[in-house]
Amino acid sequence: MTEQLNDPLPMLPGYALRRAANACAAELGVRLATLDLRQSEASVLILIGANPGVTAAALGRQLDIQRANMVPLLKRLEEAELIDRAPIDGKSQGLALSEPGIDRMAAARTIIDTYEAELLARLPAEHRPHLLPALAALWR
Amino acid sequence: MTEQLNDPLPMLPGYALRRAANACAAELGVRLATLDLRQSEASVLILIGANPGVTAAALGRQLDIQRANMVPLLKRLEEAELIDRAPIDGKSQGLALSEPGIDRMAAARTIIDTYEAELLARLPAEHRPHLLPALAALWR
DNA sequence: TAGTCATTGTTGTTGCGCATAGCAATCTGG
DNA sequence: CCAGATTGCTATGCGCAACAACAATGACTA
Numbered sequence: 001m002t003e004q005l006n007d008p009l010p011m012l013p014g015y016a017l018r019r020a021a022n023a024c025a026a027e028l029g030v031r032l033a034t035l036d037l038r039q040s041e042a043s044v045l046i047l048i049g050a051n052p053g054v055t056a057a058a059l060g061r062q063l064d065i066q067r068a069n070m071v072p073l074l075k076r077l078e079e080a081e082l083i084d085r086a087p088i089d090g091k092s093q094g095l096a097l098s099e100p101g102i103d104r105m106a107a108a109r110t111i112i113d114t115y116e117a118e119l120l121a122r123l124p125a126e127h128r129p130h131l132l133p134a135l136a137a138l139w140r
Numbered sequence: 141m142t143e144q145l146n147d148p149l150p151m152l153p154g155y156a157l158r159r160a161a162n163a164c165a166a167e168l169g170v171r172l173a174t175l176d177l178r179q180s181e182a183s184v185l186i187l188i189g190a191n192p193g194v195t196a197a198a199l200g201r202q203l204d205i206q207r208a209n210m211v212p213l214l215k216r217l218e219e220a221e222l223i224d225r226a227p228i229d230g231k232s233q234g235l236a237l238s239e240p241g242i243d244r245m246a247a248a249r250t251i252i253d254t255y256e257a258e259l260l261a262r263l264p265a266e267h268r269p270h271l272l273p274a275l276a277a278l279w280r
Numbered sequence: 281t282a283g284t285c286a287t288t289g290t291t292g293t294t295g296c297g298c299a300t301a302g303c304a305a306t307c308t309g310g
Numbered sequence: 311c312c313a314g315a316t317t318g319c320t321a322t323g324c325g326c327a328a329c330a331a332c333a334a335t336g337a338c339t340a
Contacts, residue, residue: 091335092335119154119278210318
């Protein structure tokens with residue numbers, strides 16, 4: 001009854017990459033939604049936490065997010081009282097986590113680390129050590 | 141001068157997956173744009189080519205694309221004269237590649253296969269055989 | 281020091297991909 | 311024969327990202 005399609009697509013690494021990324025993003029997305037965070041916001045939170053005083057432009061460069069697109073992202077984080085902005089000079093502003101921001105960031109890290117562990121657990125052991133270096137090689 | 145950020149993110153497989161997928165999608169995207177095709181359209185074209193007479197709903201199930209979102213996609217392919225629709229019963233319609241559609245699909249496959257080869261070439265040899273199975277394991 | 285050039289934060293707009301809800305027509309199985 | 315599933319479709323919204331443009335400011339050099 002259920003149609004059996006001839007599908008050459010899963011043989012293609014690029015396609016498999018897209019599908020895997022989508023599946024993981026969706027899964028992680030619902031978990032982070034618990035904290036009212038999107039993945040992009042969680043990344044930014046973590047990066048700010050590890051680099052207090054960063055500038056928005058530097059963040060964008062690191063994450064490959066356009067300066068323009070950082071604006072609403074940071075605005076949302078600021079309105080949620082998770083980050084503080086402090087002018088560095090008349091042009092730049094340094095970003096830092098507020099106290100609730102630190103807590104939220106830690107909670108996000110816990111969720112993410114848990115998820116990463118589950119991800120690796122789903123992987124046959126012989127492939128496990130190859131995933132991260134392989135992905136890193138593709139990305140740069 | 142160029143700021144050196146402390147970035148824990150690339151250690152995370154999930155993050156690396158997202159970045160790698162984005163990078164690959166962007167790169168493949170510009171190449172397929174040569175044929176005036178998006179990746180989703182190329183996938184659909186390939187799948188229709190491998191399964192003449194498929195139904196739109198079946199395509200959507202295979203590719204995890206919502207029925208609703210297949211509509212504009214197929215409409216675009218039809219307006220480009222790449223596919224033909226033939227009513228199966230009063231409800232379903234079978235999809236098939238037109239002659240220009242076959243050519244376009246073949247051209248897309250060439251581009252994709254070339255790209256996949258380059259992708260694998262970018263990979264250190266010891267990781268190469270692990271990528272596809274690892275991604276497949278993550279995705280399902 | 282003055283003037284050019286780059287950077288920063290911002291606005292506005294656009295496009296793609298994906299999700300959901302709803303609908304009319306049609307098919308299917310008990 | 312009829313209830314329930316299926317199909318194609320409309321409409322709408324969200325998240326993410328790209329591009330162009332801009333004023334204010336900083337940095338470098340001539």
